[in-house]
Amino acid sequence: MENIKLGLKENWKQFSLLVLVNAFVGGMVGLERSILPEIAEKEFGIAATSAILSFIVVFGVVKAISNYYAGALANRFGRKNLLVLGWIFAIPIPFILIYAENWNWIIAANVLLGINQGLAWSSTVVMKIDLVGEKQRGFAMGLNEFAGYFAVAVVAFLTGWIASEYGVRPYPFYLGIGLMILGLLFSIFLIKDTRHHVAKEEGSSDMLRLKNIFWDTTWKDKNLGSVSQAGLINNLNDGMAWGLFPILLSGKGFNLEQIGIVTALYPAVWGIGQLFTGRMADIFSKKNMLFMGMLLQAIVLVILVWAETMTHFVILSSLLGWGTAMVYPTFLATIADNTHPQDRAKSIGIFRLWRDLGYAIGAILTGVIADLVSIEAAIMLIGILTLISAGIIFLRMDYKDNKAVKLFKYKNQL
Secondary structure (H helix, E strand, O other), rough: OOOOOOOOOOHHHHHHEEEEEEHHHHHHHHHOOOOOHHHHHHHHOOHHHHHHOHHHHHHHHHHHHHHHHHEEEEEEEEHHHHHHOOOOOHHHHHHHHOOOOOOHHHHHHHHHHHHHHHHHHHHHHHHHHHHHHHOOOHHHHHHHHHHHHHHHHHHHEEEEHHHHHOOOOHHHHHHHHHHHHHHHHHHOOOOOOOOHHHHHHHOOOOOOOOHHHOOOOOOHHHHHHHHHHHHHHHHHHHHHHHHHHHHHHHHHOOHHHHHHHHHHHHHHHHHHHHHHHHHHHHHOOHHHHHHHHHHHHHHHHHHHOOOOHHHHHHHHHHHHHHHHHHHHHHHHHHHHHOOOOHHHHHHHHHHHHHHHHHHHHHHHHHHHHHHOHHHHHHHHHHHHHHHHHHHHHHHHHHOOOOEEEEEOOOOOOO
């Protein structure tokens, strides 16, 4: 225990390896971002938007449940073991996507993808927070989420380009085989568990334990509850962008390469932006960051309804990515700041449970509305819900980050 030190600089080797592993995790999601709706329509004859988005619903629900258990079991079984288990579940995914004979096989692949993401991504998040201690949490989470979502963007672009040149199957999914092998090998042979870092921080922490971790994180605690609801709404946006963007763009006459660019830009700006917004979360008020990020997303989604040209979609996708970048590392840093080290993994798991249920809720909600009314109506609704979420943050959060630079002050809170 004497040799265990907390800090980004002190643990840069393990931290860097975890960043790389999280890039592999994110890349597995990127496999599907550009081309699954195309496969549904062209190869399996599925036309209804709600049916096409069924793969996101399944992914979101399974990932949400896996997040919860990753948090609940982290202290008992060890972070590294859960990380490795997550990669074991990823082994069949690219092969199922290559050889699927009907849409049910795609759904099955997304069950496994949800487990992979829930166990592997949650483990890398918690392990990085364990390593850095109290300082630079925002920056650490920014690096983590940058790696994951930039990889989503790169792989989404590559699969879109490969599909436009060589067809939607099998070649785009060969990338997944490489990502799966690298992620599994790195996790088994190079990553070390961080339970001793948790014990080190626990000895110096003055944070009180949560009485009921589930309900405190879900809503009762003003800060944790505000973050959880915003996380759910934020992933309504992402589920909508994942499922509806390719369909919307295809309906406006864009080709697969153009769709790949637009669908990659959003997670690319989201990912790269977190290199800056993570550090900003360590300097500026986290409440300010969360409010402004959700507000920006709401404004962009409302304007998106009237987008027509490639330029429109490029600009709006980039702004949507920046708004998401403002909140993503700040969510996790806020939870870490407001939980005891022994409660942290479980609290993050509960937050990620609600956040990733947003995928499922967003896909169902937008799919049904898109079928009954229009895609534009679905996007407008998500924009309004995002605006309400920003209002909850503005009125309810009671964040005592007195040393942070505040962009503006608040007088009233719920």
